Structures are given as C-alpha cells and as structure tokens.
Amino acid sequence: MTTYQPTAGRFVGQSVPRREDPRLLTGKGRYIDDQSAKGMLHAHFLRSDVARARITHLDVSAARQAPGVRHVLTAKELNPHLAGSMLASMFADGGLGKVSPLRPLAEDDVRFVGDPVVLILADNRYLAEDAAELVEIDYEVLPPVVDYEQAEHSPEKVHAEEESNVVGQIEIPVDEGLQAIFDSAAHVVTETFHQHRYAHVPMETRGVVAGWDPHDRQLDVWISSQNPHEVRRACGRVTGVPEPQIRVRIGDVGGGFGQKSFTGREELTIVLAAHLLGVTIKWIEDRRENLIAGTHARVARVTAKMATDAEGHLLAAHVDHLEDVGAYSVGGGSASAGVCMMFPGPYRLPRLAWKSTVVWTNTCGRSAYRAPWMMETTAREQMMDVVARELGIDPLELRRRNVLHRSELPHTSAMGTVVENVSPEESLELAAEAIGYDAFRAEQAKAREEGRLLGIGLALYIEPQPNVAVYHNEPARMRIQPDGHVDVYLASGSHGQGLETTTAQLAAEFLGVHVDDVTVHQGDTESTPFGPGTGGSRSGPMIGAVIRQAAFRLKEKALAIAAHLLEAAPEDLTMEDGVISVQGTPARSVPLKEVAATAYHRAATLPPDIEPGLETLERYVAPPTMYSNACHACTVEIDPGTATVRILRYVVAEDCGQMINPAIVEGQVAGGVVQGLGGALFEHNVYDDDGNPLAATFLDYLIPTAGEVPIIEMHHLETPASTPGAFKGVGEGGAIGAPAAVFNAVADALAPLGIRVTDQPLDPSRLMALLAEASAPAAAG
Ligand code: MCN
Numbered sequence: 001m002t003t004y005q006p007t008a009g010r011f012v013g014q015s016v017p018r019r020e021d022p023r024l025l026t027g028k029g030r031y032i033d034d035q036s037a038k039g040m041l042h043a044h045f046l047r048s049d050v051a052r053a054r055i056t057h058l059d060v061s062a063a064r065q066a067p068g069v070r071h072v073l074t075a076k077e078l079n080p081h082l083a084g085s086m087l088a089s090m091f092a093d094g095g096l097g098k099v100s101p102l103r104p105l106a107e108d109d110v111r112f113v114g115d116p117v118v119l120i121l122a123d124n125r126y127l128a129e130d131a132a133e134l135v136e137i138d139y140e141v142l143p144p145v146v147d148y149e150q151a152e153h154s155p156e157k158v159h160a161e162e163e164s165n166v167v168g169q170i171e172i173p174v175d176e177g178l179q180a181i182f183d184s185a186a187h188v189v190t191e192t193f194h195q196h197r198y199a200h201v202p203m204e205t206r207g208v209v210a211g212w213d214p215h216d217r218q219l220d221v222w223i224s225s226q227n228p229h230e231v232r233r234a235c236g237r238v239t240g241v242p243e244p245q246i247r248v249r250i251g252d253v254g255g256g257f258g259q260k261s262f263t264g265r266e267e268l269t270i271v272l273a274a275h276l277l278g279v280t281i282k283w284i285e286d287r288r289e290n291l292i293a294g295t296h297a298r299v300a301r302v303t304a305k306m307a308t309d310a311e312g313h314l315l316a317a318h319v320d321h322l323e324d325v326g327a328y329s330v331g332g333g334s335a336s337a338g339v340c341m342m343f344p345g346p347y348r349l350p351r352l353a354w355k356s357t358v359v360w361t362n363t364c365g366r367s368a369y370r371a372p373w374m375m376e377t378t379a380r381e382q383m384m385d386v387v388a389r390e391l392g393i394d395p396l397e398l399r400r401r402n403v404l405h406r407s408e409l410p411h412t413s414a415m416g417t418v419v420e421n422v423s424p425e426e427s428l429e430l431a432a433e434a435i436g437y438d439a440f441r442a443e444q445a446k447a448r449e450e451g452r453l454l455g456i457g458l459a460l461y462i463e464p465q466p467n468v469a470v471y472h473n474e475p476a477r478m479r480i481q482p483d484g485h486v487d488v489y490l491a492s493g494s495h496g497q498g499l500e501t502t503t504a505q506l507a508a509e510f511l512g513v514h515v516d517d518v519t520v521h522q523g524d525t526e527s528t529p530f531g532p533g534t535g536g537s538r539s540g541p542m543i544g545a546v547i548r549q550a551a552f553r554l555k556e557k558a559l560a561i562a563a564h565l566l567e568a569a570p571e572d573l574t575m576e577d578g579v580i581s582v583q584g585t586p587a588r589s590v591p592l593k594e595v596a597a598t599a600y601h602r603a604a605t606l607p608p609d610i611e612p613g614l615e616t617l618e619r620y621v622a623p624p625t626m627y628s629n630a631c632h633a634c635t636v637e638i639d640p641g642t643a644t645v646r647i648l649r650y651v652v653a654e655d656c657g658q659m660i661n662p663a664i665v666e667g668q669v670a671g672g673v674v675q676g677l678g679g680a681l682f683e684h685n686v687y688d689d690d691g692n693p694l695a696a697t698f699l700d701y702l703i704p705t706a707g708e709v710p711i712i713e714m715h716h717l718e719t720p721a722s723t724p725g726a727f728k729g730v731g732e733g734g735a736i737g738a739p740a741a742v743f744n745a746v747a748d749a750l751a752p753l754g755i756r757v758t759d760q761p762l763d764p765s766r767l768m769a770l771l772a773e774a775s776a777p778a779a780a781g
Contacts, residue, residue: 018663031207050144063134078119079103086102104116144361144362168336185309193302194758206264232246316350317353352413363687395458404419430653455748457744474532487518502664506660512575537628545620558575568582628730634650634742635648650710676742684761
C-alpha cells in the first residue's frame with residue numbers, strides 16, 4: 001500500500017520507466033571491462049599478505065623476464081613520479097586537517113593485508129598474475145594494530161612517520177551546566193554499541209583504463225566512478241598533467257555505494273604508471289581484491305549517555321565516538337563530526353557534548369559508504385530503546401514524547417543546526433500505524449507465553465543534504481537543438497540510481513516538452529560542465545533545482561521568440577509537448593523546432609533584445625543543509641533453536657519532499673534497506689588477531705539474497721523543501737534506518753530473557769551465544 005498520490009506534474013511525480021533499464025537488463029551496458037584500446041596492457045597488483053611488516057628483500061627480476069610481461073614497477077620506479085596528493089580534492093585542497101599518508105605502492109613497509117607492493121603489466125591478466133608468482137619478497141613481520149579499541153594507546157604504529165595512531169580527536173566537553181543536568185536528572189542511562197566492519201560490494205568492482213599519448217599529450221581515462229570531474233582533478237594532481245589535457249569518461253557504473261565517490265589508490269596508481277610509461281593500461285579489480293582492499297566502511301564504537309526526566313523527556317546526552325579508518329582512509333577524513341553533529345536527529349535534545357577519536361589500524365582503509373555518518377542513527381535509535389526499557393516506557397511512546405512536531409519547526413538543534421521542512425512525527429505515526437504496532441504488541445504478548453521470541457523495532461532519522469561544502473553547487477548545460485530536441489549535460493556520474501531518467505523527467509516538466517525528446521549526457525569531462533558527482537543523496541535536490549533553473553531560462557527565451565513569431569505577448573503563451581501556443585487559441589501556435597531554427601538559423605530576424613541560440617549553462621547554489629526524514633519499523637521472530645532471525649514485516653514511511661519518480665524512489669529505499677539489513681544480519685569483514693582478512697570471498701562475506709529479503713512496504717510523505725522544485729534526497733536513507741530498526745526488533749525479542757544486545761552483526765553465532773548465556777544459570781540450577 002502506498003499513501004502517495006502523484007502530484008500534478010505531467011512527468012515529475014510519475015513513475016516513468018527507467019530508460020537505462022532495457023540496455024542494462026539485456027546485457028548491453030558498457031562497463032569498464034568493455035573498454036579496450038590497441039596495445040593495451042593488463043595490470044595486476046601484487047599485494048602484501050601480512051598486515052604490518054618491513055620489506056627486507058624485493059626482487060622482481062624473474063618476473064620481468066616472464067612471458068608476456070612488459071613492465072614490472074615497484075615503489076622505487078613509480079613513487080618518485082607522484083606529482084601531488086592522491087587524496088580527494090576536498091581533502092587535498094585543505095578541508096579536514098590531518099589525513100592518511102597515501103602513496104602509490106608500498107615503499108619500505110606494508111601496512112595492511114592487501115597493500116599494493118608491485119605493479120605488473122602484461123599482455124593479459126593471466127600472464128601478469130603468473131609473473132607475480134616469480135616476485136621474491138621477504139618481510140620482517142611486525143606486530144599489527146588490529147583492534148581499533150587498543151590503537152590509541154598501542155606502542156605499535158601503523159604509520160611509522162606519524163606520532164601515534166590517532167588521526168584526530170575533536171571534542172565539545174561536558175561543561176558545568178551539562179554536568180549539573182546529568183547530576184540532577186531523574187534517569188541517566190549509559191550504553192556502548194559497536195558497529196562492525198562491512199563492505200560496499202558494488203556489483204561491478206572498481207576498474208580503470210588509462211592511456212597517455214606522449215605525442216598529442218593527452219591523458220585518456222575511462223573509470224568506474226561516481227564523480228568524473230573529481231577523477232580528472234585527481235589525475236591532474238598525481239601526474240602533473242594540466243587538466244585540459246585530461247579526459248575522463250565513465251560508462252555505465254555497476255554500483256558504487258560511496259566506494260567510487262573518491263578516486264581510489266589503485267586507479268590513480270594505474271594512471272600514474274600509464275603516464276610514466278606512455279602506454280594504455282587496464283586494471284579490473286577482482287572480487288577478492290574488492291573485499292580485502294577495495295575500502296571498508298562503518299567500523300565505530302559509540303558510548304552514549306542520556307539523561308531524562310521522570311517521564312522520559314530527553315534532557316542531555318554525551319556521545320563518546322571512536323572510529324577506525326584502517327591504514328589509509330581514501331575519503332581522506334572520517335565521519336566523526338557528522339556522527340556527533342547529527343546525533344540529536346529528529347528529537348528535542350536540549351544539550352549535547354561529545355568526543356570523537358579517529359584511529360589508524362593495520363586494516364583496509366575506510367571510504368564513504370551509503371550514509372557514512374549513519375552511526376549517529378544506529379547509536380541514537382538503539383539508545384532510545386535501551387532508555388525505554390530502563391524506564392519501563394514503550395519505545396514508541398518514548399519517541400512520541402521526544403519527537404519534533406511540525407509546529408516546533410524550524411528547530412535549532414543542540415549543535416546549532418536548523419532543522420525544518422521535515423515530518424518526523426508524521427513518519428513515526430505512519431510507520432507505527434502501517435505495521436500495526438499495538439496489534440503486534442498484543443500478538444507478541446501471546447507469543448511470549450508460548451515461548452516464542454517476537455520483537456518489534458523502530459528507527460527514526462533525519463538525513464542532511466548537501467552535507468559537505470563542495471556539494472553545495474551543481475551545474476547543468478541545456479540546449480534546445482534546431483530540431484526541437486533537448487540535450488542536457490550533467491556534471492554528475494550516475495552509478496545505478498537512474499539519473500538518465502529523472503533528469504529527462506525534470507527537463508521535460510519544466511520546459512514543456514515530451515520526456516522522450518530529452519537526451520541526458522553525463523560522465524564525460526570533455527562535454528559536461530565542471531561540478532561534483534553523486535554522493536550524499538544530493539542529486540535529487542541539486543539536479544532538480546538546476547534543471548528547473550535552466551529549463552525556466554530557456555523556456556522564457558523560447559516564449560519570447562515565439563511571441564515575436566506569433567505576434568503575441570510572451571505571457572499569453574504556453575508550451576506543451578514542444579508546441580508553443582496562445583492560451584485559449586490553440587490554433588495560433590508554433591512548434592519549438594521552428595522557434596529553435598529561428599534562434600540559430602535566422603538570428604538576424606530576432607528582435608534586438610534577444611540573443612541568438614537556445615542554450616544555457618546554469619549553476620545552482622544550495623542554501624544551508626536541508627533534511628529528508630523517515631521512520632523504519634520492523635518485526636522479527638527469532639528461532640531459539642537455530643538463533644536465526646526471520647523478518648516478519650518491514651515498513652518504511654519516508655519523506656524526500658516532492659518525488660521526481662516514485663518508482664525510482666522506492667527502488668532507492670528498497671536497495672538501501674537491503675544493504676542495511678545485510679549489514680546488520682550477515683555481512684562482516686572479519687580480521688583475525690594477526691590482521692588477516694577472513695572474509696575474502698562471497699562464501700565468507702555473506703550478502704543477503706532474495707530469500708532473506710522481506711517485502712518492503714513503503715509509504716510516502718511529501719513535505720516540500722524550501723529549495724526550487726522542493727526535492728530532497730533519498731538514496732542513502734534505507735541504509736541509515738535499517739540496521740537500527742532490525743537491531744531494536746531483535747533486542748526487543750530477546751529482552752524478556754534478560755539478554756542485552758549491543759553489537760552487530762546479529763548472526764546466528766552471536767545470538768546463539770547470547771541465548772546460551774541467558775539459559776546458563778537456569779541450566780546450572
Ligand atoms: N529522486 C527522486 N525524487 C526525489 C529524490 C531523488 O526521484 N525527491 C531520485 C533521483 O533523481 C535519483 C535517485 O532518486 O535518480 C537518488 O537520488 P538522491 O537521493 O538525490 O541520491 P544521488 O543521486 O545523489 O545518489 C547518491 C546516493 C548515494 S550517496 C549512494 S551511496 C547510492 C545511492 O544514492 N549508491 C547507489 N543509490 C544507489 N543506487 C544504486 N543503484 N547504486 C548505488 O551505488
């Protein structure tokens with residue numbers, strides 16, 4: 001059931017079928033591995049198989065003689081040619097302060113299992129991998145820093161050149177006033193939650209084809225990325241080649257989930273090697289590499305302390321956050337500020353203090369992952385349930401007492417952020433009603449009498465967009481061609497979320513042409529305007545706004561030309577399906593193509609105040625952060641014999657403002673929820689104590705399949721944003737709410753047994769151990 005009623009738009013608000021799907025579903029998509037060039041070499045990285053060590057001996061001479069091998073590069077040959085920072089522009093240019101010291105290939109030491117040591121270039125990948133066997137490499141193995149909770153005070157250092165394993169620490173300390181609140185509060189509840197390590201798992205792994213032509217001095221890069229212009233900047237820095245001599249293209253991208261929002265170390269190493277050698281190189285990451293070295297996500301611990309009055313109204317909180325960014329954080333920084341700033345979420349929380357510590361470990365580095373700061377929701381929403389249990393108040397009721405009401409908006413949070421145009425209370429009530437909260441409680445009580453373990457969980461959140469400074473502007477070029485068709489050029493790189501379709505809908509709606517008459521171009525730095533890519537659920541609001549701006553600009557001009565041709569006033573004209581006519585007199589009309597032909601081919605006949613052509617380049621600059629919001633509700637049953645979790649029902653009540661394409665919105669929510677559930681229940685990038693990754697294949701790294709995924713019931717609210725078009729983002733939301741919702745449902749199911757759940761994943765081994773622990777005293781007795 002869906003409560004959404006399409007809004008008036010002819011194309012916006014309609015579930016227009018995704019135009020990219022016929023191509024993708026019939027295997028006609030063009031991914032990185034589909035790209036090739038004459039004489040192209042194939043790359044293989046020989047990676048460290050120890051977590052921390054000094055390289056004592058490295059001999060690649062035999063590998064260089066191997067059949068089909070063209071080049072073997074070590075740090076000695078390649079790294080001196082690095083012209084500038086490998087970090088993402090927003091960090092390389094300043095930004096977050098201290099960052100991970102990133103280098104192309106490992107120099108004297110290796111810092112995690114998977115650290116690239118040697119780059120082998122051969123006629124094909126098989127020959128390159130065969131040659132890797134001939135590389136002689138000896139290590140003096142050192143004790144690795146694997147446990148991030150011990151990293152801060154460990155005598156062992158991940159980066160020998162750094163003072164410690166602490167990347168950074170920021171704090172808003174508890175002041176006297178806050179301490180007084182904690183001292184006098186009716187209840188103070190403290191709990192610690194661990195968020196485990198998991199991975200992005202894009203269907204298409206990372207990959208690049210990079211070529212440098214020394215004669216026309218052109219660097220040509222095809223890459224699987226969310227952000228072509230960011231890639232071009234990074235390639236320029238790394239090689240020293242001026243950006244106008246660099247062309248970056250992306251084709252179809254088989255998912256990114258944040259892993260492809262920044263340019264990866266391996267991709268830049270390939271670009272550097274191609275430039276150095278004057279060759280074209282292809283590198284396609286294999287699944288094992290992606291799981292052990294393709295960047296990880298999420299690893300964090302939060303200890304939350306919450307003070308409430310006697311009725312459970314929140315008074316204050318303190319958050320102690322610790323985050324592991326592995327050996328090299330590709331995104332440059334961490335999510336620490338986001339986690340703490342966002343902690344108040346959709347609630348009235350008058351005071352907040354926090355401390356966040358970010359550490360390096362000898363594990364795969366971190367990168368952004370679908371809502372990188374989501375630990376704020378995970379910790380807060382899990383904490384709301386802990387507080388509710390402690391106070392003997394139902395979790396729904398506790399949320400009702402604290403959730404922001406529409407009448408309180410705009411609301412300035414304890415962190416000074418202004419929250420408005422959101423519907424947390426409505427989404428909470430909608431989700432509670434849709435899942436039949438009260439009826440489930442009754443059913444649960446009965447089931448408990450029969451010894452069955454049923455639970456219900458809620459998770460409520462708000463999601464900021466745009467969430468970093470560079471994301472605050474968005475360009476688009478729009479051209480009405482002389483034949484009346486419309487070309488739109490985007491800076492972004494769609495990586496699965498359907499921008500080809502939604503952008504065409506937006507242009508058609510705001511211009512007054514048919515959606516089939518709009519062609520969307522993206523992913524080529526040579527033809528598209530400079531700008532940030534997709535990330536932070538920004539394209540809905542940002543592309544929505546800039547396309548509207550561009551369409552209105554061109555429409556105004558087209559109407560002015562048509563007014564001249566029809567001898568009418570522009571304000572009396574309308575445009576629909578590419579025909580401009582006088583309102584009320586449809587016979588007096590002129591097709592857009594006639595207007596366009598006049599604008600280009602008969603420019604001399606235009607009135608003097610109208611410039612020739614029908615083309616515009618617009619740049620939209622966003623106001624301060626806006627928010628979308630949602631509530632997830634989940635019911636589960638746990639089998640006490642196998643300790644498996646069965647999701648009975650899953651409900652999402654979301655609000656992303658005006659939906660451009662409801663079917664795409666629902667696809668986005670569903671995808672995010674599946675990732676969130678997978679993370680909470682199955683996925684885990686486990687390391688052993690020596691820093692060996694134990695989940696290097698899909699046999700060990702379990703992602704959910706159709707069999708484990710419940711039907712996701714969706715409900716929509718549409719609170720307009722104050723921005724042009726009123727669109728808010730939705731791409732990450734599912735992944736934000738799902739882990740806490742299912743966690744709370746599992747904790748609720750186990751609560752009558754006295755079981756306290758604090759950590760994920762909620763896999764059978766963890767739950768079996770908790771069940772065994774709970775029954776141990778009874779068994780003993
Ligand atoms: N949309 C809409 N109506 C709205 C808001 C958005 O119809 N009110 C549409 C947009 O036009 C777009 C899609 O929904 O087609 C997602 O838009 P948005 O929420 O703005 O997010 P972005 O386009 O900026 O995409 C990034 C976001 C993030 S951060 C990750 S990570 C992510 C994601 O979305 N990775 C994805 N969705 C993904 N979907 C797929 N298939 N694969 C990924 O790797």
